[in-house]
Amino acid sequence: MLSTYTVAMKIFAIRGIEKRSIEEFKEIYELPWINIYKKLGVDIEMDEEYALWRKLSPKYEKLVVPIAGAKETLKKLKEMGVKTIILSSRDASLVLTEVKNHGFADLIDSVVAGVHDKKEVIHELLVSHEIEKENALYVGDMPHDIDTAKHAGIKSVAVLSGFGKKEELKVEKPDFMIEDISELIKLVKQN
Numbered sequence: 001m002l003s004t005y006t007v008a009m010k011i012f013a014i015r016g017i018e019k020r021s022i023e024e025f026k027e028i029y030e031l032p033w034i035n036i037y038k039k040l041g042v043d044i045e046m047d048e049e050y051a052l053w054r055k056l057s058p059k060y061e062k063l064v065v066p067i068a069g070a071k072e073t074l075k076k077l078k079e080m081g082v083k084t085i086i087l088s089s090r091d092a093s094l095v096l097t098e099v100k101n102h103g104f105a106d107l108i109d110s111v112v113a114g115v116h117d118k119k120e121v122i123h124e125l126l127v128s129h130e131i132e133k134e135n136a137l138y139v140g141d142m143p144h145d146i147d148t149a150k151h152a153g154i155k156s157v158a159v160l161s162g163f164g165k166k167e168e169l170k171v172e173k174p175d176f177m178i179e180d181i182s183e184l185i186k187l188v189k190q191n
Helices: 002-014 022-028 034-040 046-063 070-079 092-101 122-128 143-152 166-171 181-190
Strands: 085-087 110-112 137-140 155-159 176-178
Touching: 002 022, 002 046, 022 034, 046 092, 070 181, 085 122, 092 110, 122 143, 137 143, 137 181, 143 155, 143 166, 155 181, 166 176, 176 181
Parallel strands: 085 110, 137 155, 155 176
Antiparallel strands: none
16 A cells, blocks of 8 residues: 555656645545546546556565455465456556565466456456356455446455545445455355
8 A cells, every 4th residue: 555655646746746645645546547637637648657657666666565464365265276366457567576576476366457447357357267256256445346346247345454445335335345354264155
């Protein structure tokens, strides 16, 4: 979270956008990323935006911290034979670097990143990984994640340890809401 905020503020400065506090940034943070700029009335090209992120993000790599309990949860899911896929709007090279640097590479089955709108690829992802809708859980921390799950006709899990605010996530009516990622193990066993 801190790395995203830090890089975003560097990019805001490049674009002449007023710096926001982390709380203010959380208020405007939304996916797809371009929606943030729409809120601010700024016109950008996404390719240029991703180029800036690729250039600046490595400088702040040390600020990237996995969600508490993520590695342990992924290990348990792997032991249970559960397929895990990362679907991210972040630049693919950045996500792959983070997965590798944090020791998640052997725990993740697939990484699909650099996706502007996750709804555009979710169906294809389910098919290509031979995942039946009734067996899928989509875990995310943003309203767009819940919307993507609904679009695909799969169950959604809102996790409250990320950028999304509880009130905003509740509005989207996820199938499940968890405070801690480790609670995912119990949900997988039940579903």
